[in-house]
Amino acid sequence: MWKTILRRMVVMIPQLFVLSLLIFVLAKFMPGDPFTGKITPETDPARVEELREKAGLNDPWYEQYVRWIGNVAQGELGNSYTYKVKVTTLIGERALNTFWLSLLTVILLYGIAIPLGVFAGRYENSWFDRGVVLYSFVSYAIPTFVLALFLLYTFGFKLHWFPTTGSVDVRFDPGTFSYFMSKIYHMLLPAITAALLGTVGIIQYLRTEIIDAQTMDYVRTARSKGVPTRKVYSKHIFRNSLLPIAAFIGFTITGLLGGSVFIETIFGYPGMGSLFISSIASRDYSVITTLVMLFGFLALLGSLLSDIIMSIVDPRIRIE
Numbered sequence: 001m002w003k004t005i006l007r008r009m010v011v012m013i014p015q016l017f018v019l020s021l022l023i024f025v026l027a028k029f030m031p032g033d034p035f036t037g038k039i040t041p042e043t044d045p046a047r048v049e050e051l052r053e054k055a056g057l058n059d060p061w062y063e064q065y066v067r068w069i070g071n072v073a074q075g076e077l078g079n080s081y082t083y084k085v086k087v088t089t090l091i092g093e094r095a096l097n098t099f100w101l102s103l104l105t106v107i108l109l110y111g112i113a114i115p116l117g118v119f120a121g122r123y124e125n126s127w128f129d130r131g132v133v134l135y136s137f138v139s140y141a142i143p144t145f146v147l148a149l150f151l152l153y154t155f156g157f158k159l160h161w162f163p164t165t166g167s168v169d170v171r172f173d174p175g176t177f178s179y180f181m182s183k184i185y186h187m188l189l190p191a192i193t194a195a196l197l198g199t200v201g202i203i204q205y206l207r208t209e210i211i212d213a214q215t216m217d218y219v220r221t222a223r224s225k226g227v228p229t230r231k232v233y234s235k236h237i238f239r240n241s242l243l244p245i246a247a248f249i250g251f252t253i254t255g256l257l258g259g260s261v262f263i264e265t266i267f268g269y270p271g272m273g274s275l276f277i278s279s280i281a282s283r284d285y286s287v288i289t290t291l292v293m294l295f296g297f298l299a300l301l302g303s304l305l306s307d308i309i310m311s312i313v314d315p316r317i318r319i320e
Contacts, residue, residue: 005304012300019296020069020289027285028061068289078286082279087290091272097167098264098271101187101194106253108195113202114245120203121210121241122233132203140200148193148266155189162189165268190267194260198252202245209241249309253302 077087120132156164172179264273279287
Protein backbone atom coordinates (compact mmCIF):
# COMPACT_ATOMS: atom_id res chain seq x y z
CA MET A 1 0.00 0.00 0.00
CA TRP A 2 2.86 2.40 0.78
CA LYS A 3 4.21 2.07 -2.74
CA THR A 4 0.80 2.95 -4.12
CA ILE A 5 0.50 5.97 -1.84
CA LEU A 6 3.95 7.17 -2.91
CA ARG A 7 3.07 6.69 -6.58
CA ARG A 8 -0.17 8.63 -6.17
CA MET A 9 1.70 11.48 -4.49
CA VAL A 10 4.24 11.58 -7.32
CA VAL A 11 1.38 11.77 -9.85
CA MET A 12 0.10 14.84 -7.99
CA ILE A 13 3.16 16.84 -9.09
CA PRO A 14 2.27 17.17 -12.82
CA GLN A 15 -1.40 17.65 -11.87
CA LEU A 16 -0.49 20.56 -9.59
CA PHE A 17 1.82 21.96 -12.29
CA VAL A 18 -1.00 22.05 -14.86
CA LEU A 19 -3.32 23.53 -12.23
CA SER A 20 -0.78 26.24 -11.39
CA LEU A 21 -0.45 27.24 -15.06
CA LEU A 22 -4.21 27.39 -15.50
CA ILE A 23 -4.70 29.41 -12.32
CA PHE A 24 -1.94 31.88 -13.15
CA VAL A 25 -3.25 32.54 -16.66
CA LEU A 26 -6.85 32.98 -15.47
CA ALA A 27 -5.71 35.32 -12.70
CA LYS A 28 -3.93 37.48 -15.26
CA PHE A 29 -7.09 37.64 -17.35
CA MET A 30 -8.92 39.28 -14.46
CA PRO A 31 -9.66 42.97 -15.18
CA GLY A 32 -7.42 45.40 -13.36
CA ASP A 33 -4.51 44.64 -11.05
CA PRO A 34 -3.65 45.06 -7.35
CA PHE A 35 -2.97 48.77 -7.88
CA THR A 36 -6.23 49.55 -9.71
CA GLY A 37 -8.22 49.98 -6.50
CA LYS A 38 -5.67 52.43 -5.11
CA ILE A 39 -6.11 54.95 -7.92
CA THR A 40 -7.82 58.18 -6.83
CA PRO A 41 -8.14 61.59 -8.54
CA GLU A 42 -5.06 62.70 -6.59
CA THR A 43 -2.97 59.66 -7.59
CA ASP A 44 -0.05 60.34 -9.89
CA PRO A 45 -0.38 57.95 -12.90
CA ALA A 46 3.39 57.88 -13.24
CA ARG A 47 3.69 56.60 -9.66
CA VAL A 48 1.16 53.84 -10.31
CA GLU A 49 3.00 52.81 -13.46
CA GLU A 50 6.24 52.76 -11.50
CA LEU A 51 4.71 50.41 -8.94
CA ARG A 52 3.46 48.11 -11.69
CA GLU A 53 6.89 48.04 -13.30
CA LYS A 54 8.57 47.35 -9.98
CA ALA A 55 6.16 44.48 -9.26
CA GLY A 56 6.82 43.00 -12.70
CA LEU A 57 3.18 43.27 -13.78
CA ASN A 58 4.15 44.78 -17.14
CA ASP A 59 6.21 41.74 -18.12
CA PRO A 60 4.70 39.08 -20.44
CA TRP A 61 2.56 36.57 -18.53
CA TYR A 62 4.89 33.66 -19.28
CA GLU A 63 7.86 35.53 -17.80
CA GLN A 64 5.80 36.29 -14.71
CA TYR A 65 4.77 32.63 -14.49
CA VAL A 66 8.35 31.31 -14.76
CA ARG A 67 9.46 33.79 -12.10
CA TRP A 68 6.54 32.84 -9.85
CA ILE A 69 6.95 29.07 -10.21
CA GLY A 70 10.67 29.41 -9.51
CA ASN A 71 9.93 31.28 -6.29
CA VAL A 72 7.33 28.67 -5.32
CA ALA A 73 9.90 25.91 -5.80
CA GLN A 74 12.11 27.75 -3.28
CA GLY A 75 9.23 28.13 -0.82
CA GLU A 76 8.83 31.85 -1.56
CA LEU A 77 5.18 32.65 -2.30
CA GLY A 78 5.62 36.40 -2.44
CA ASN A 79 3.92 39.17 -0.50
CA SER A 80 0.29 40.19 -0.32
CA TYR A 81 -0.34 43.46 -2.14
CA THR A 82 -3.25 44.22 0.17
CA TYR A 83 -2.04 43.14 3.63
CA LYS A 84 1.66 43.97 3.07
CA VAL A 85 2.84 40.70 4.65
CA LYS A 86 4.24 37.45 3.32
CA VAL A 87 1.63 35.17 1.78
CA THR A 88 2.82 32.25 3.92
CA THR A 89 2.32 34.28 7.09
CA LEU A 90 -1.10 35.52 6.03
CA ILE A 91 -2.42 32.11 4.95
CA GLY A 92 -0.84 30.44 7.98
CA GLU A 93 -2.85 32.64 10.34
CA ARG A 94 -6.08 32.10 8.44
CA ALA A 95 -5.44 28.36 7.96
CA LEU A 96 -5.23 27.85 11.72
CA ASN A 97 -8.64 29.48 12.20
CA THR A 98 -10.12 27.38 9.38
CA PHE A 99 -8.58 24.20 10.83
CA TRP A 100 -10.26 24.65 14.23
CA LEU A 101 -13.57 25.58 12.62
CA SER A 102 -13.34 22.54 10.32
CA LEU A 103 -12.50 20.23 13.22
CA LEU A 104 -15.53 21.38 15.21
CA THR A 105 -17.71 21.16 12.08
CA VAL A 106 -16.63 17.57 11.34
CA ILE A 107 -17.37 16.53 14.95
CA LEU A 108 -20.83 18.09 14.84
CA LEU A 109 -21.47 16.85 11.28
CA TYR A 110 -20.94 13.17 12.05
CA GLY A 111 -22.32 13.52 15.58
CA ILE A 112 -25.64 14.64 14.07
CA ALA A 113 -25.73 12.64 10.82
CA ILE A 114 -24.78 9.15 12.02
CA PRO A 115 -27.39 8.80 14.82
CA LEU A 116 -30.14 10.27 12.61
CA GLY A 117 -29.26 8.03 9.67
CA VAL A 118 -28.95 4.89 11.81
CA PHE A 119 -32.23 5.27 13.70
CA ALA A 120 -34.12 6.46 10.61
CA GLY A 121 -32.99 3.34 8.73
CA ARG A 122 -33.64 0.97 11.63
CA TYR A 123 -37.14 2.31 12.31
CA GLU A 124 -38.23 2.81 8.70
CA ASN A 125 -41.59 4.52 8.17
CA SER A 126 -41.83 5.50 11.85
CA TRP A 127 -42.61 9.06 12.90
CA PHE A 128 -38.90 9.53 13.62
CA ASP A 129 -37.97 8.35 10.11
CA ARG A 130 -40.51 10.67 8.54
CA GLY A 131 -39.16 13.57 10.60
CA VAL A 132 -35.59 12.83 9.49
CA VAL A 133 -36.65 12.60 5.83
CA LEU A 134 -38.50 15.92 6.13
CA TYR A 135 -35.44 17.49 7.78
CA SER A 136 -33.23 16.20 4.94
CA PHE A 137 -35.49 17.61 2.23
CA VAL A 138 -35.75 21.00 3.93
CA SER A 139 -32.02 21.35 4.64
CA TYR A 140 -31.19 20.22 1.10
CA ALA A 141 -33.52 22.82 -0.40
CA ILE A 142 -32.31 25.76 1.70
CA PRO A 143 -29.37 27.66 0.13
CA THR A 144 -26.31 28.03 2.34
CA PHE A 145 -26.47 31.81 2.57
CA VAL A 146 -30.19 31.79 3.46
CA LEU A 147 -29.77 29.47 6.46
CA ALA A 148 -26.58 31.23 7.54
CA LEU A 149 -28.21 34.66 7.44
CA PHE A 150 -31.30 33.37 9.27
CA LEU A 151 -29.26 31.79 12.09
CA LEU A 152 -26.98 34.81 12.32
CA TYR A 153 -29.92 37.22 12.55
CA THR A 154 -31.89 35.07 15.00
CA PHE A 155 -29.20 33.84 17.38
CA GLY A 156 -26.66 36.60 16.85
CA PHE A 157 -28.47 39.90 16.46
CA LYS A 158 -31.88 39.18 18.02
CA LEU A 159 -31.18 36.74 20.88
CA HIS A 160 -27.48 37.68 21.35
CA TRP A 161 -26.60 34.06 22.12
CA PHE A 162 -23.56 34.03 19.84
CA PRO A 163 -21.07 36.63 18.55
CA THR A 164 -21.73 37.96 15.07
CA THR A 165 -18.15 38.35 13.82
CA GLY A 166 -14.52 37.52 14.59
CA SER A 167 -12.78 34.39 15.88
CA VAL A 168 -11.94 35.37 19.46
CA ASP A 169 -12.59 38.10 22.02
CA VAL A 170 -9.69 40.58 22.06
CA ARG A 171 -9.97 40.96 25.84
CA PHE A 172 -8.39 37.54 26.49
CA ASP A 173 -4.69 36.70 26.31
CA PRO A 174 -3.57 33.85 23.99
CA GLY A 175 -2.91 30.59 25.77
CA THR A 176 -5.37 31.14 28.62
CA PHE A 177 -8.45 29.02 29.25
CA SER A 178 -10.71 32.03 28.66
CA TYR A 179 -9.05 32.58 25.27
CA PHE A 180 -9.65 28.94 24.32
CA MET A 181 -13.31 29.03 25.36
CA SER A 182 -13.79 32.31 23.50
CA LYS A 183 -12.52 30.72 20.27
CA ILE A 184 -14.96 27.82 20.66
CA TYR A 185 -17.78 30.26 21.44
CA HIS A 186 -17.07 32.21 18.23
CA MET A 187 -16.91 28.99 16.17
CA LEU A 188 -20.12 27.40 17.45
CA LEU A 189 -22.70 29.16 15.28
CA PRO A 190 -20.80 28.90 11.95
CA ALA A 191 -19.86 25.27 12.75
CA ILE A 192 -23.48 24.35 13.56
CA THR A 193 -24.65 26.01 10.35
CA ALA A 194 -22.08 24.18 8.21
CA ALA A 195 -22.81 20.87 9.97
CA LEU A 196 -26.58 21.15 9.46
CA LEU A 197 -26.08 21.80 5.76
CA GLY A 198 -23.61 18.93 5.38
CA THR A 199 -25.63 16.18 7.08
CA VAL A 200 -28.08 15.60 4.21
CA GLY A 201 -25.95 13.32 2.05
CA ILE A 202 -24.60 11.29 4.97
CA ILE A 203 -28.05 10.74 6.49
CA GLN A 204 -29.58 9.62 3.20
CA TYR A 205 -26.70 7.28 2.34
CA LEU A 206 -26.65 5.72 5.79
CA ARG A 207 -30.42 5.37 6.00
CA THR A 208 -30.60 3.71 2.58
CA GLU A 209 -27.72 1.35 3.32
CA ILE A 210 -29.27 0.20 6.61
CA ILE A 211 -32.68 -0.37 5.01
CA ASP A 212 -31.09 -2.42 2.20
CA ALA A 213 -28.83 -4.36 4.59
CA GLN A 214 -31.82 -5.64 6.59
CA THR A 215 -32.78 -7.92 3.68
CA MET A 216 -29.26 -9.23 3.00
CA ASP A 217 -28.47 -12.94 3.38
CA TYR A 218 -25.83 -12.45 6.06
CA VAL A 219 -28.36 -10.58 8.22
CA ARG A 220 -30.98 -13.30 7.77
CA THR A 221 -28.38 -15.91 8.66
CA ALA A 222 -27.45 -14.04 11.83
CA ARG A 223 -31.10 -13.73 12.82
CA SER A 224 -31.74 -17.45 12.16
CA LYS A 225 -28.85 -18.32 14.48
CA GLY A 226 -30.55 -16.40 17.26
CA VAL A 227 -28.21 -13.42 17.33
CA PRO A 228 -29.87 -10.61 19.34
CA THR A 229 -31.26 -7.75 17.27
CA ARG A 230 -28.95 -5.26 18.98
CA LYS A 231 -25.87 -7.25 17.92
CA VAL A 232 -27.23 -7.76 14.41
CA TYR A 233 -27.37 -3.99 13.97
CA SER A 234 -24.14 -3.10 15.78
CA LYS A 235 -21.85 -5.84 14.40
CA HIS A 236 -23.35 -6.59 11.00
CA ILE A 237 -25.64 -3.95 9.56
CA PHE A 238 -24.05 -0.81 11.01
CA ARG A 239 -20.47 -1.81 10.18
CA ASN A 240 -21.24 -2.62 6.54
CA SER A 241 -23.44 0.43 6.13
CA LEU A 242 -20.56 2.73 7.09
CA LEU A 243 -18.51 1.78 4.02
CA PRO A 244 -20.11 4.36 1.66
CA ILE A 245 -19.75 7.00 4.39
CA ALA A 246 -16.05 6.16 4.81
CA ALA A 247 -15.54 6.87 1.12
CA PHE A 248 -16.52 10.51 1.67
CA ILE A 249 -14.57 11.17 4.88
CA GLY A 250 -11.37 12.22 3.10
CA PHE A 251 -13.23 14.63 0.81
CA THR A 252 -15.22 16.00 3.76
CA ILE A 253 -12.15 16.74 5.86
CA THR A 254 -10.05 18.30 3.12
CA GLY A 255 -13.07 20.18 1.74
CA LEU A 256 -13.72 21.79 5.11
CA LEU A 257 -10.02 22.60 5.53
CA GLY A 258 -10.30 24.69 2.39
CA GLY A 259 -12.74 26.90 4.23
CA SER A 260 -16.32 27.74 3.43
CA VAL A 261 -16.65 30.91 1.37
CA PHE A 262 -20.29 31.51 2.34
CA ILE A 263 -20.03 30.53 6.01
CA GLU A 264 -16.85 32.46 6.76
CA THR A 265 -17.93 35.54 4.82
CA ILE A 266 -21.42 35.76 6.32
CA PHE A 267 -20.24 35.16 9.88
CA GLY A 268 -17.22 37.44 9.48
CA TYR A 269 -14.92 34.57 10.46
CA PRO A 270 -11.29 35.22 9.46
CA GLY A 271 -10.48 31.97 7.66
CA MET A 272 -9.21 30.96 4.23
CA GLY A 273 -12.66 31.14 2.64
CA SER A 274 -13.19 34.79 3.55
CA LEU A 275 -9.57 35.55 2.62
CA PHE A 276 -10.17 34.09 -0.84
CA ILE A 277 -13.17 36.38 -1.45
CA SER A 278 -11.38 39.52 -0.21
CA SER A 279 -8.32 38.65 -2.34
CA ILE A 280 -10.45 38.37 -5.49
CA ALA A 281 -12.08 41.72 -4.73
CA SER A 282 -8.69 43.40 -4.29
CA ARG A 283 -7.05 41.44 -7.16
CA ASP A 284 -4.33 40.21 -4.84
CA TYR A 285 -2.78 37.80 -7.37
CA SER A 286 -0.18 36.25 -5.08
CA VAL A 287 -2.80 35.28 -2.49
CA ILE A 288 -5.36 34.11 -5.07
CA THR A 289 -2.95 31.77 -6.88
CA THR A 290 -1.58 30.34 -3.63
CA LEU A 291 -5.04 29.68 -2.20
CA VAL A 292 -6.36 28.00 -5.34
CA MET A 293 -3.23 25.85 -5.51
CA LEU A 294 -3.79 24.89 -1.88
CA PHE A 295 -7.45 24.07 -2.56
CA GLY A 296 -6.43 21.93 -5.54
CA PHE A 297 -3.87 20.06 -3.45
CA LEU A 298 -6.47 19.45 -0.72
CA ALA A 299 -8.88 18.03 -3.32
CA LEU A 300 -6.24 15.58 -4.57
CA LEU A 301 -5.29 14.72 -1.00
CA GLY A 302 -8.95 14.11 -0.16
CA SER A 303 -9.21 11.52 -2.93
CA LEU A 304 -6.14 9.71 -1.62
CA LEU A 305 -7.34 9.85 2.00
CA SER A 306 -10.72 8.43 1.04
CA ASP A 307 -9.06 5.48 -0.71
CA ILE A 308 -6.80 4.85 2.29
CA ILE A 309 -9.70 5.00 4.75
CA MET A 310 -11.74 2.63 2.60
CA SER A 311 -8.88 0.12 2.49
CA ILE A 312 -8.60 0.29 6.30
CA VAL A 313 -12.33 -0.05 6.94
CA ASP A 314 -12.77 -2.84 4.39
CA PRO A 315 -9.65 -5.09 4.10
CA ARG A 316 -11.08 -6.54 0.88
CA ILE A 317 -10.38 -3.21 -0.85
CA ARG A 318 -6.85 -2.46 -1.98
CA ILE A 319 -6.00 0.94 -3.41
CA GLU A 320 -4.34 0.88 -6.81
